[in-house]
Amino acid sequence: MSFSSFGLSPFLLQALTEMTYEKPTPIQELAIPAILTGKDVLGIAPTGSGKTASYVLPVLAQLSKVEKAKNRHIQSLILVPTRELAIQVEEVFKSFAHKLPEPLKVKAVYGGVSINPQMKAMMGVSILIATPGRLIELAESNAIHLSTLKSLVLDEADKLLNLDFQEEMKRILSWIPKKRQNLLFSATLNDKVSEITQLILHEPIVLKIENEEDSVELIQQTAYRVSDERKGPLLRYLIRSRNMKQVLIFTSSTFKADQVVEKLRKNNIDAQAIHSKKSQDARNKVLRNFKAGHLKVLVATDLISRGIDIEFLPFVINYELPRSPKDYVHRIGRTGRAESTGEALTFVTPEDEHHFKIIQKKMGKQVPFEETDGLDLNA
Incomplete structure (x- = not known):
């Protein structure tokens, strides 16, 4: 038709x-x-x-x-x-x-x-x-x-x-x-x-x-077992080793979003945060720059994610798990849109293991894990 x-x-x-x-x-x-x-x-x-x-x-x-x-x-x-x-x-x-x-x-x-x-x-x-x-x-x-x-x-x-x-x-x-x-x-x-x-x-x-859960089939998902203190180094390692040109990172709070951005920028990775405590003008500017490919890393909270619509976003990273399995599906659904493939990477601490099992069960899909203990994250 x-x-x-x-x-x-x-x-x-x-x-x-x-x-x-x-x-x-x-x-x-x-x-x-x-x-x-x-x-x-x-x-x-x-x-x-x-x-x-x-x-x-x-x-x-x-x-x-x-x-x-x-x-x-x-x-x-x-x-x-x-x-x-x-x-x-x-x-x-x-x-x-x-x-x-x-x-x-x-x-x-x-x-x-x-x-x-x-x-x-x-x-x-x-x-x-x-x-x-x-x-x-x-x-x-x-x-x-x-x-x-x-x-x-x-x-x-x-x-x-x-x-x-x-x-x-x-x-x-x-x-x-x-x-x-x-x-x-x-x-x-x-x-x-x-x-x-x-x-x-x-x-x-x-x-x-x-069902929204069915739309995750185009998304390649990977979970990383990681301690809380190694999350920051793992994030920087993945951005650099995977040569990520455009990546959307989700945190569970505005405080954590700002903290992640500060660490990335200290390590010479171009990043900005978008959340409810930013002015509307600032949010509009950051989103425009990210959509246009002028900003490499955007760190967001779930409250803001509804307005982030990018047709060919290659990477989404769950730095922290959301409370709701539906929010998890919505987050990773920012990639794999318009029949294009995308990757969703999720950090899972020992404390997150049980919650992530619930998310996988609700989603109806098992996510493969990668261990990170042996990775030299400072390489």
Whole structure:
């Protein structure tokens, strides 16, 4: 099946060609025509499967055919859990929207930066990508109006529907028109997603590609048994011996992320950290440099990882294990994307052994171990 078979406008098809989209991914093949029918859609597909474009294209196609609403009246709202994901989704929308005969104004808003410039930027916005907290602030300031909303998208619905966002989501859902198209996309179908499906989706078309665990097959995984004090030397040894040009490293805390970066830089390895305690401008700059290949090593926490989307990232290193097996799969899923292979390397201390067994069991895959006691890490 090709993109042209969906009935998308020539302008969107031209954008797809220019961006070298050759054929739709499985979730795009199912979701685009389903969304174009106007029905509610629940899409479950693994990280890196092309979920964003699967709703961006039909949303643009639909809005390009209707009259623009009054100023500051949003027509499509995309809710996301993190600032990084908001920026990423905005980039995808803009890459297609500018090709339309009458370009639709797209804007991402999020906390951590001044609200005043965002309030001024709401003039003429048709498509708004927002984190829940900042959306509420803008709505309460009358900077935006939601009464003309035609479609609501929850991206990473599993994260949006946890306890952290529960009250905010209730308020937002009470403000928007009952008659609208609802689109939910998630990597997993957990209890919370099932609950919200019953609350806001009306006779939805349910699309499920595969479990996220199945997407690890393209990823070559290796675990390294290592003592805590030898983690730093092992990390530097692997980066140098494997000649890693681009590697994403995960830690469990902002403190540890900064500590790892400091050690790497002291040993002449170009590295930067990205986490919630960095300013938004600093985070954007670091992420841009890493995506462009100007930064060799990016050290991140799980909170930030949702917005890190790099098509051909060769290496991911788990410097510390995450608490959740799902977070482990999400971490290593940063590599092995778009049908390309990648490597995920995990450091396992004696204290981590039991937890890593649980992760492997949940993932349904045994990870081969390498011993490091005999390695000369200072070589």
